[in-house]
Amino acid sequence: MRLGVDIGGTKTAAVVLGDDGEVLTTATAPSGRGAVDVVAQATRIARLAMAEVGGPGAITAAGACIPGLVDPAAGTVRHAVNLEVEHLDLARDLGAALGLVVSVENDVKSAALGAHHLSGLGAARTLAYLNLGTGLAAAVVHAGEVVRGVDGVAGEIGHLPFGGDVVCACGQTGCLETTASGTALLRMWPEAAAHDWDLVGAAARGDSAAVLAAASLCGGVALAVQVLVLASGAQSVVMSGGLTAMGEPLLEAIRAELRIRAASSPFLGSLALAERVSFLPAGVPVAAIGAARLTTPEVETATGGAAWRS
Amino acid sequence: MRLGVDIGGTKTAAVVLGDDGEVLTTATAPSGRGAVDVVAQATRIARLAMAEVGGPGAITAAGACIPGLVDPAAGTVRHAVNLEVEHLDLARDLGAALGLVVSVENDVKSAALGAHHLSGLGAARTLAYLNLGTGLAAAVVHAGEVVRGVDGVAGEIGHLPFGGDVVCACGQTGCLETTASGTALLRMWPEAAAHDWDLVGAAARGDSAAVLAAASLCGGVALAVQVLVLASGAQSVVMSGGLTAMGEPLLEAIRAELRIRAASSPFLGSLALAERVSFLPAGVPVAAIGAARLTTPEVETATGGAAWRS
Structure with a gap:
């Protein structure tokens, strides 16, 4: 089973997906404000959702999404203005609180993954x-x-x-x-x-x-x-x-x-x-569903523009 | 070695790439006009390029690009207006003439593949x-x-x-x-x-x-x-x-x-x-280089819009 957490500007939603991708359980409550509260509230809501399916022991993958500038490889978010978060190591802090490895992504990108999953395409x-x-x-x-x-x-x-x-x-x-x-x-x-x-x-x-x-x-x-x-x-x-x-x-x-x-x-x-x-x-918790399907990318060792081969 | 043929509005260029992707030989001449001449001239120029590297026997993959509406899975092109081609089964006709399996793509898309290859990214x-x-x-x-x-x-x-x-x-x-x-x-x-x-x-x-x-x-x-x-x-x-x-x-x-x-x-x-x-x-034959790296996709069995899963 997979856990997905969508930390939105007003509310935080958590879902647990079954092995066939179906939504087994959902929990929702207002989001916290500030880095510490955002993580505490997300942890509480995620635990509520997981409690419905037997607790964290059955979860094989977890992801979270949040507005702002997210670096999925580093697991961090910056400038989540509505949540009063300037910088947060979300993968580290939420992962430690839940005892799970957590992948992170921006909320719109996570919702796109969720929509793709739901579309059946x-x-x-x-x-x-x-x-x-x-x-x-x-x-x-x-x-x-x-x-x-x-x-x-x-x-x-x-x-x-x-x-x-x-x-x-x-x-x-x-x-x-x-x-x-x-x-x-x-x-x-x-x-x-x-x-x-x-x-x-x-x-x-x-x-x-x-x-x-x-x-x-x-x-x-x-x-x-x-x-x-x-x-x-x-x-x-x-x-x-x-x-x-x-x-x-x-x-x-x-x-x-x-x-x-x-x-x-x-x-x-x-x-x-x-x-x-x-x-x-x-009413479909599309971003949380997408978050449940996130994986953490490798750190990219990128160069700038194209360097023409001679 | 790979053969790439770029059938342009004015000239046709053929390249042979070595196993490391380097350009081994290039040949260029004016394009034909009309479906039959376009293929005949492309065949002639491709043979010129291949002759430099020992003939078609050493070629393991071949591709061609052309302006117009290309269907890579079908191997066809429509509306290549400047070449006076209304419809052409390019993969079939050029493949038969050369005795090779030929993949096809639109010229701009092929050039993008070539540019990506050359960029080293x-x-x-x-x-x-x-x-x-x-x-x-x-x-x-x-x-x-x-x-x-x-x-x-x-x-x-x-x-x-x-x-x-x-x-x-x-x-x-x-x-x-x-x-x-x-x-x-x-x-x-x-x-x-x-x-x-x-x-x-x-x-x-x-x-x-x-x-x-x-x-x-x-x-x-x-x-x-x-x-x-x-x-x-x-x-x-x-x-x-x-x-x-x-x-x-x-x-x-x-x-x-x-x-x-x-x-x-x-x-x-x-x-x-x-x-x-x-x-x-x-002067870089970027579209021909891209053509040499084409593969033929599977025929896609596509549905229209998203069909929401219940």
């Missing part, structure tokens, strides 16, 4: 996980493994500057995240909460701010899907994150936008993008 | 090959293999619509290819040939069209590099194609643009993009 298929949360971020599973790139930056498509004049928190102007994210939506449609976040319904009723915000959100997500298919080689794009709680109406609006784009271009049309997107079912 | 490193030719196209080698995506579309970043009002041949408006490609350059700076294609020099001398064209080209290439690093996970970006004949001045202008962008964003700055780009040395 084999290793030959390339899957992108697109998180529509406060920000916009993705991760790609190729050949059964998550693509990391430079310092784990692969998938940070929210910081591709595609136009517009909004300055992004990253310092660039016109990042994709400034048109398609929870933050962008609230900037364009501050009344979201008053409308119970029914963006598509409000737009259909003629709320002018909602119309503009929906066009921006769906246009940005459609462009993100194009980026993931054309640049990352994704064959399926699975979306999750807070905004996907809007459910089927938002998914259909995104598909409509993709079909409008396809109608303008035989090239795009041939890719059938609208049929390649889906929302992950609500 | 191991399979653990992700390399992007960016072709600055008549159009703009890329391919990515990850885990030692080229990423194909939907019907081989992975890497077609020239058709990401990033802004501007120029209608692209693909039907979309504002594709990256409309700002950064040979076609785009000639549209913006029709006097290119009269200035011996010295874009950077002409811009430095104050040629106003050259100034604007250089800004568009370098901005578009810089954005392409960002896409390849942030979306595809590339750790190095190797450029080749006709425009790279402008050499060091163009490479330095691209690096300057990347440094300007890095200065605006600590996030981008941390990626050191200017240090990750290089031009492939002129």
Whole structure:
């Protein structure tokens, strides 16, 4: 059996997977704050989940994921801002507390692994996980493994500057995240909460701010899907994150936008993008499931650019 | 020894690689036109190269690349427009003519494999090959293999619509290819040939069209590099194609643009993009070298989107 722990900005979830990959048990509680509390709370929740299946003795592999800059080879995380963690040796500290070897990864990358596992697609298929949360971020599973790139930056498509004049928190102007994210939506449609976040319904009723915000959100997500298919080689794009709680109406609006784009271009049309997107079912502990399937990579002895052979 | 044949729009090149991957011999001549002539000329040039190393008996693997829509599993190519080829069973016809089993791939993807081989970077490193030719196209080698995506579309970043009002041949408006490609350059700076294609020099001398064209080209290439690093996970970006004949001045202008962008964003700055780009040395038969390293994939029995496991 495998243990997976997802340390999120608000709550921590632990799952135990059986030998066939099925979820045997789940436990969830609020996350701690600060490095010591984050580990203590994750330990407590992991033990709750393991207690359901006979304790740590039956666990053969364990993994944990967390927001921030994660170095899987070193087992560390930096800048997990929402958790008030500046630096944490998560593999060492959580591993010692649980008495297990723990692999670690960034939360979005772990969720991509979990989505790939849940999708039932084999290793030959390339899957992108697109998180529509406060920000916009993705991760790609190729050949059964998550693509990391430079310092784990692969998938940070929210910081591709595609136009517009909004300055992004990253310092660039016109990042994709400034048109398609929870933050962008609230900037364009501050009344979201008053409308119970029914963006598509409000737009259909003629709320002018909602119309503009929906066009921006769906246009940005459609462009993100194009980026993931054309640049990352994704064959399926699975979306999750807070905004996907809007459910089927938002998914259909995104598909409509993709079909409008396809109608303008035989090239795009041939890719059938609208049929390649889906929302992950609500409530699935996808990042924890991915964490349960993590392994720790070898330390890479990397050189910089290409050194041409003579 | 391995044989590689690059059937280009104007010329066909054949190489034989030794057991250590070194180029033992090269032969080049104009490409044929039409399916029959394309194969006949490729056969002739391949035999010339093999004759230098004792004939086909010593060849243990062979591959060929060609522009157009290639299906490596079927061994076929469609829409190789410049070669006047609508459909060709290249693996079958060239294989029969040479008496060898021949694997086939698209030319840009083959060049990416060749560039990865030449770079000396191991399979653990992700390399992007960016072709600055008549159009703009890329391919990515990850885990030692080229990423194909939907019907081989992975890497077609020239058709990401990033802004501007120029209608692209693909039907979309504002594709990256409309700002950064040979076609785009000639549209913006029709006097290119009269200035011996010295874009950077002409811009430095104050040629106003050259100034604007250089800004568009370098901005578009810089954005392409960002896409390849942030979306595809590339750790190095190797450029080749006709425009790279402008050499060091163009490479330095691209690096300057990347440094300007890095200065605006600590996030981008941390990626050191200017240090990750290089031009492939002129005259290297990179696509033929990649072709020599091709293998034929299994036929994929693919499903459409993700089918969620219950």
